Amino acid sequence: MRRLRDPKTGCEWDSVQTFATIAPYTIEEAYEVADAIARDDMDALADELGDLQLQVVxxxxxxxxxxxxxxxxxxxRICSKMERRHPHIFGNAAEGGHHLWEIIKAEERAQDPDKSALAGVALALPALERAAKLQRRAARTGFDWPDASGPRAKIDEELAELEAETSHDRKLEEMGDLLFAVVNLARHLNIEPEAALREANRKFERRFRTIEAEPGFNDMDLDQMEELWVKAKAAQSA
Structure with a gap:
C-alpha cells in the first residue's frame, strides 16, 4: 500500500484516495463478507476477508x-480493548461473559462527553441496523415494551396513519415510522432485521429469475406472471 500510495511512482487511483472516498468500499467489503457467510462459501469468504483486511491497511x-x-x-488498540473487556480471561475477574462485556462498554461510554444512552451509534450504519441498535440502547434504560404485542400493535397504528396521509412528505415520514415499528417487532422476536431483509431480497431475486426465464415472459400480463410466481414459490419452498 505504501508503494501504491506513492505520489510519484504509485497507482494513479490509489494515490489520490481519501478516507471519505474509501469508506464506501469498506462498507461494501463488509457486506460481501456477510454474503459469503450467508452462502456458506468458504472459498469466497477467504477472498472477501482479504478484501476487507485491505481496507484496514x-x-x-x-x-x-x-x-x-x-x-x-x-x-x-484492538488488542488492548479485547483484553480490557475480557478481564475474566486476561485479568483477575472471577466471572465474565456478555453481561460483563456490556458493563465494561457502558463504563467506557461514560467517559464520552455525550452522556445519552444513544451516544456512539454510528450515523453511517444501514438504516435498519441503526434503528435496531438505537432501540436496543433505549431498551437498556427501561424504555421498551415488555413483549412483542406492543410493537405489533404499533405496526397497525403506523400503517393506518400512513394510509390516512395524502402528501408525499407526510407519507415519507409515516413510512419511516412504520419501518421503525417493524424493526422493533423484529428485535422483540430476536430477529436481525438487516439479515431478514437480505434473505427476503435473495428469495425474491431467485424466484423472479425463475419466472423471468420462462418463454414469452416479457409478453405476459400480470395474472400470467403471478401464476408463474406461485409455481416458483411452491417449487422452491418444497
Whole structure:
C-alpha cells in the first residue's frame, strides 16, 4: 500500500484516495463478507476477508501519511480493548461473559462527553441496523415494551396513519415510522432485521429469475406472471 500510495511512482487511483472516498468500499467489503457467510462459501469468504483486511491497511496507511496513527496502533488498540473487556480471561475477574462485556462498554461510554444512552451509534450504519441498535440502547434504560404485542400493535397504528396521509412528505415520514415499528417487532422476536431483509431480497431475486426465464415472459400480463410466481414459490419452498 505504501508503494501504491506513492505520489510519484504509485497507482494513479490509489494515490489520490481519501478516507471519505474509501469508506464506501469498506462498507461494501463488509457486506460481501456477510454474503459469503450467508452462502456458506468458504472459498469466497477467504477472498472477501482479504478484501476487507485491505481496507484496514488502506485507511491505516492514509492515517500514517497524515501523522494520525499507524497500522501497529490499530492492532495495539484492538488488542488492548479485547483484553480490557475480557478481564475474566486476561485479568483477575472471577466471572465474565456478555453481561460483563456490556458493563465494561457502558463504563467506557461514560467517559464520552455525550452522556445519552444513544451516544456512539454510528450515523453511517444501514438504516435498519441503526434503528435496531438505537432501540436496543433505549431498551437498556427501561424504555421498551415488555413483549412483542406492543410493537405489533404499533405496526397497525403506523400503517393506518400512513394510509390516512395524502402528501408525499407526510407519507415519507409515516413510512419511516412504520419501518421503525417493524424493526422493533423484529428485535422483540430476536430477529436481525438487516439479515431478514437480505434473505427476503435473495428469495425474491431467485424466484423472479425463475419466472423471468420462462418463454414469452416479457409478453405476459400480470395474472400470467403471478401464476408463474406461485409455481416458483411452491417449487422452491418444497
Amino acid at each position: 488502506f485507511h491505516a496507511r492514509m492515517a500514517e501519511e497524515a501523522g494520525y496513527f499507524t497500522l501497529d496502533d490499530v492492532v495495539d
